[in-house]
Amino acid sequence: MQSKYIKKRVRKETIGMKIGNWTISIVLAAMMLCGLNAYSAQDSLKFVQLSDVHFSTLGQNTTFKLTGDSPKLFDDAIGQINEMENVSFVMFTGDLIDKPFEKQLRAFLEHAQNIKYPWYFAFGNHDTCVGGYLTSELYRNIVKNSNANYTSDKNYYSFEPQKGYKVIVLDSIIRNRITANGEIQSEQLKWLDNELKASKDDIVLIFTHVPIVEPFSSPNHRMNNANDVRAVIEKYKNPIAVFQGHYHASKIRQFDNVIYVNSPALVSYPDAFRVVTVTNHKNSVTFDIRTRNTRELNLQKAAKIMTFSSNLYEGEAKDRNTVLTIKK
Numbered sequence: 001m002q003s004k005y006i007k008k009r010v011r012k013e014t015i016g017m018k019i020g021n022w023t024i025s026i027v028l029a030a031m032m033l034c035g036l037n038a039y040s041a042q043d044s045l046k047f048v049q050l051s052d053v054h055f056s057t058l059g060q061n062t063t064f065k066l067t068g069d070s071p072k073l074f075d076d077a078i079g080q081i082n083e084m085e086n087v088s089f090v091m092f093t094g095d096l097i098d099k100p101f102e103k104q105l106r107a108f109l110e111h112a113q114n115i116k117y118p119w120y121f122a123f124g125n126h127d128t129c130v131g132g133y134l135t136s137e138l139y140r141n142i143v144k145n146s147n148a149n150y151t152s153d154k155n156y157y158s159f160e161p162q163k164g165y166k167v168i169v170l171d172s173i174i175r176n177r178i179t180a181n182g183e184i185q186s187e188q189l190k191w192l193d194n195e196l197k198a199s200k201d202d203i204v205l206i207f208t209h210v211p212i213v214e215p216f217s218s219p220n221h222r223m224n225n226a227n228d229v230r231a232v233i234e235k236y237k238n239p240i241a242v243f244q245g246h247y248h249a250s251k252i253r254q255f256d257n258v259i260y261v262n263s264p265a266l267v268s269y270p271d272a273f274r275v276v277t278v279t280n281h282k283n284s285v286t287f288d289i290r291t292r293n294t295r296e297l298n299l300q301k302a303a304k305i306m307t308f309s310s311n312l313y314e315g316e317a318k319d320r321n322t323v324l325t326i327k328k
Contacts (some may be wrong), residue, residue, distance in 0.1 A: 043280035045165055048081050048090045048117075049207070050273045051245030052265035054098040054126065055108040064306060065267045067098045069299050071111060073266050076294050077273055078114050084275070087117045088161045089149075091169075093245035093263065094124025094209025100134045102142065109146040118149035120159075122169045124209040124245065130178050136171075156188050158195050164280060166199040168192065172210035172223060182210025182223040182246070189225075189232060196236045203278060203285055204240045206233070211244035215251030215262040216312065234258050239285040239326040243274070250315030252289065257326050259287060262319075269303035270314045271296070284327050291320040 053074055056067040066073065081090060097104040105127075112119065121143070128136050136155050143150050155171035170192065172182035184192070196204065210223045212230055223229065233240060234255065241259040248265035250272075264272045271294040279286045294300050304310050314320070 043164065044277060045088050045162060045203075046084075046086050046275070046277045047088050047161070047205075048084075048273060048275055049093060049243050049261075049263050050077060050090060050266060051093040051209075051263045052095045052124070052248055052267055053077075053092065053108070054095050054265070054267035055111070056098040056104060057107045058099070061306075065098070065265075066271070066299055066303050066306075067267060069296075070098070070267050071107075072296060073271055073294055073299060074108075074111050075114075076296050077266055077292075078111065080292055080295070082114070082116050089167075090115055090117050090119040091167075091207050091243070092119065092121035093207050093243060094122050094172075095126040095245065095265075096121060096124065098126055098267075100127060100129035100132060102134050102138070105134065105139065105142055109143070113146060119147065120150055120167075120169060122207050122209050122245075123155055123171050123173045125173055125180055125182070128173070128175070130175060136173075136175070156191065160202075164202055165278070166195070166202040166204045168195055168204060168206045170206065170208040172208045180221045180246075182208075182221075183225055184223070184229050189228065192229075193232050196233065196240075200236060200238055202238060203280060204236075204238060205278070206240065206242040208242065208244055210246050211260070211262055212242055213244075213253055213260040213262075215247050215249040215315075218247065221246060239328070241276075241278075241287055243276075249313045250291065250319040252315075252319050252322060252324070254324055254326075259324055259326070261289060264291065264313060264315075266294070268313070269300065269307045269310055271300045271303050284325050287324045287326075289322050289324070 054065055054067050055070045059068045061068040097108050128134050128139055158168045174183050212226050214222055237257055239257055243261045245263055248268050249262055250264045251262040253260045263274045264270050272291050275290045275292055277288040
């Protein structure tokens with residue numbers, strides 16, 4: 001009798017232990033899944049880079065830019081962006097407008113206010129004029145009145161879109177003479193150094209109009225002190241990506257832990273912009289860089305006919321869509 005009782009008790013205990021183990025396993029699996037989802041949500045960041053919109057209401061295309069059709073191209077880009085999910089911010093890397101007139105900027109803002117995500121900008125050489133009415137200070141103030149997310153009192157600034165990420169926006173424009181060349185002044189270069197020094201543990205995203213690394217050689221457009229700027233950036237070893245405009249061309253280069261991304265123009269072929277997803281893994285960081293072309297296909301075809309080298313501006317396949325990894 002005692003033997004049967006012991007067997008029943010052991011059997012009950014065994015079943016109870018199995019149920020308990022199953023319950024613990026399910027709870028642990030759920031906790032792990034929640035943890036992974038939380039990690040993924042926290043450590044991925046998605047943003048859009050729009051460059052060289054050259055917005056104009058003057059209604060005339062040039063031999064290289066579809067400025068007359070720029071409102072239509074801009075609205076198409078805005079429509080595509082608003083259809084996307086989980087975009088942290090949109091960044092314009094210069095030449096938001098084609099002519100540096102207040103009326104043109106205000107017209108641009110009427111369209112830009114339809115972007116449902118926070119947006120920011122770096123100055124381009126077409127945005128303000130030397131000795132003219134639309135100064136960089138007035139430009140900033142006009143944008144502030146239309147865009148609650150933009151609050152900078154300087155032409156260069158930084159912010160943290162989320163924990164572990166630092167965005168740095170540079171002002172590469174020369175304002176004491178008319179030129180398409182660029183330069184980072186010594187005061188701003190010191191500021192950049194301090195920003196990077198304070199962000200050694202972050203993923204850093206730098207935005208500039210004039211490229212620090214050219215997609216192709218153009219002495220009349222290059223940054224005059226590019227080597228000095230590179231020396232500051234590349235002495236830091238955390239993951240850094242630099243997003244550039246001005247040349248209207250697609251090119252991506254990686255130098256150890258630093259990626260330089262030249263992006264196409266919206267106003268000229270290939271009439272496109274970038275969508276970038278950055279993911280922070282345990283031992284590495286990946287940059288998924290995609291090109292989104294305009295859906296205005298007839299305009300894109302016209303732009304291709306107008307350009308003297310469509311392959312140069314469109315770039316190779318790896319310059320349009322790629323995934324790059326930086327090891328920690």
